[in-house]
Amino acid sequence: MSNHEAFTQQSIHSAYMHFERNQWADLRDNVKLTLSEDDISQLQGINESLSMEEVVDIYLPLSRLLNLYVEARQYRHTVRDTFLNSHNDKVPYIIGIAGSVAVGKSTSARILQALLSRWPEHPKVALVTTDGFLRPNKDLVARNLMHKKGFPESFDTKALIEFVSAIKSGQKEITAPIYSHLTYDIIPDKSLQFEKPDIVILEGLNVLQTAGLNDPEQSHRVFVSDFVDFSIFVDADTDLLKTWYIQRFLKFREGAFTDPNAYFHSYSKMSKREAIAIASKIWDEINGINLEENIRPTRDRANLILKKSINHQISQVKLRK
Numbered sequence: 001m002s003n004h005e006a007f008t009q010q011s012i013h014s015a016y017m018h019f020e021r022n023q024w025a026d027l028r029d030n031v032k033l034t035l036s037e038d039d040i041s042q043l044q045g046i047n048e049s050l051s052m053e054e055v056v057d058i059y060l061p062l063s064r065l066l067n068l069y070v071e072a073r074q075y076r077h078t079v080r081d082t083f084l085n086s087h088n089d090k091v092p093y094i095i096g097i098a099g100s101v102a103v104g105k106s107t108s109a110r111i112l113q114a115l116l117s118r119w120p121e122h123p124k125v126a127l128v129t130t131d132g133f134l135r136p137n138k139d140l141v142a143r144n145l146m147h148k149k150g151f152p153e154s155f156d157t158k159a160l161i162e163f164v165s166a167i168k169s170g171q172k173e174i175t176a177p178i179y180s181h182l183t184y185d186i187i188p189d190k191s192l193q194f195e196k197p198d199i200v201i202l203e204g205l206n207v208l209q210t211a212g213l214n215d216p217e218q219s220h221r222v223f224v225s226d227f228v229d230f231s232i233f234v235d236a237d238t239d240l241l242k243t244w245y246i247q248r249f250l251k252f253r254e255g256a257f258t259d260p261n262a263y264f265h266s267y268s269k270m271s272k273r274e275a276i277a278i279a280s281k282i283w284d285e286i287n288g289i290n291l292e293e294n295i296r297p298t299r300d301r302a303n304l305i306l307k308k309s310i311n312h313q314i315s316q317v318k319l320r321k
């Protein structure tokens with residue numbers, strides 16, 4: 001069945017076009033879409049478990065689609081400038097990536113950063129994670145929110161909105177705070193800086209959220225997503241997400257064995273079985289609840305949904321019509 005036939009057979013009532021993995025992979029029909037040895041080693045450096053088949057089948061077509069969207073946006077600006085008879089600097093195109101804790105947002109974001117920066121039309125691709133806008137642990141403690149890290153109220157959403165708004169207003173030098181999974185806190189006295197990127201990839205749990213409206217401090221009339229040009233939600237079934245969370249927890253724990261400053265150092269002193277029990281409890285009491293209450297409800301606002309199955313393989317792609 002051709003891709004065109006596949007679309008026309010789909011429900012006209014759905015807001016999305018659905019692609020099975022092989023249908024999506026077929027959309028990579030462009031000569032530019034090959035990987036050099038350098039690309040492969042760069043991508044393998046992102047994540048040793050990442051398969052190149054995944055990059056070729058899923059992320060290359062996705063980078064082609066995003067390139068077309070960015071070009072279309074750049075063209076629209078040229079049209080506006082022609083009308084105004086003026087020249088205005090390009091503002092960065094913002095791609096948002098949302099999804100559960102441990103679904104692979106930051107891995108997907110880094111793959112897209114590597115692939116999108118190969119296109120001559122937009123070589124400067126910056127990557128920002130919204131974790132940097134979590135309140136520092138001392139503020140979370142003061143607000144009794146340490147058990148709510150990742151929930152809407154644990155972020156300084158006002159600062160995040162000001163940040164994306166500054167990017168879109170064409171501000172030249174941009175800075176953002178940085179979160180460390182190693183210290184489990186915002187890194188003091190350090191910030192991410194970038195200058196006039198062509199694309200900003202903004203990755204985080206809360207990219208599509210309009211929540212937090214019950215909290216007067218968080219009641220905004222504008223949302224982060226108002227500044228996002230194209231949004232992607234990475235999804236997977238909850239049992240897989242829990243497994244990936246526990247696996248990542250064990251990886252952080254292994255990395256912390258020799259580093260007494262690592263937040264996970266105390267977990268390295270207990271048995272693997274105890275560590276699994278703790279990770280499972282953190283998932284059930286924090287991240288799993290956050291997923292159901294605040295993250296998955298934002299899925300259907302995304303322009304594109306990537307559904308993962310076992311081993312992080314993307315099995316289905318949905319693109320908003």
Ligand SMILES: Nc1ncnc2c1ncn2[C@@H]1O[C@H](COP(=O)(O)OP(=O)(O)O)[C@@H](O)[C@H]1O
Binds near residue numbers: 105
């Ligand atoms: N495409 C992938 N292939 C293999 N492993 C992956 C892939 N994406 C993520 N992972 C693994 O899943 C875990 C969570 O990924 P991560 O990118 O840290 O998620 P998030 O940023 O959504 O919390 C990590 O252990 C990471 O190595």
Ligand SMILES: CC(C)(COP(=O)(O)O)[C@@H](O)C(=O)NCCC(=O)O
Binds near residue numbers: 149286287
């Ligand atoms: C920092 C986070 C909120 C965001 O996670 P990410 O999606 O970036 O992996 C999360 O990793 C987290 O620390 N959640 C709180 C509970 C816990 O896992 O310790």
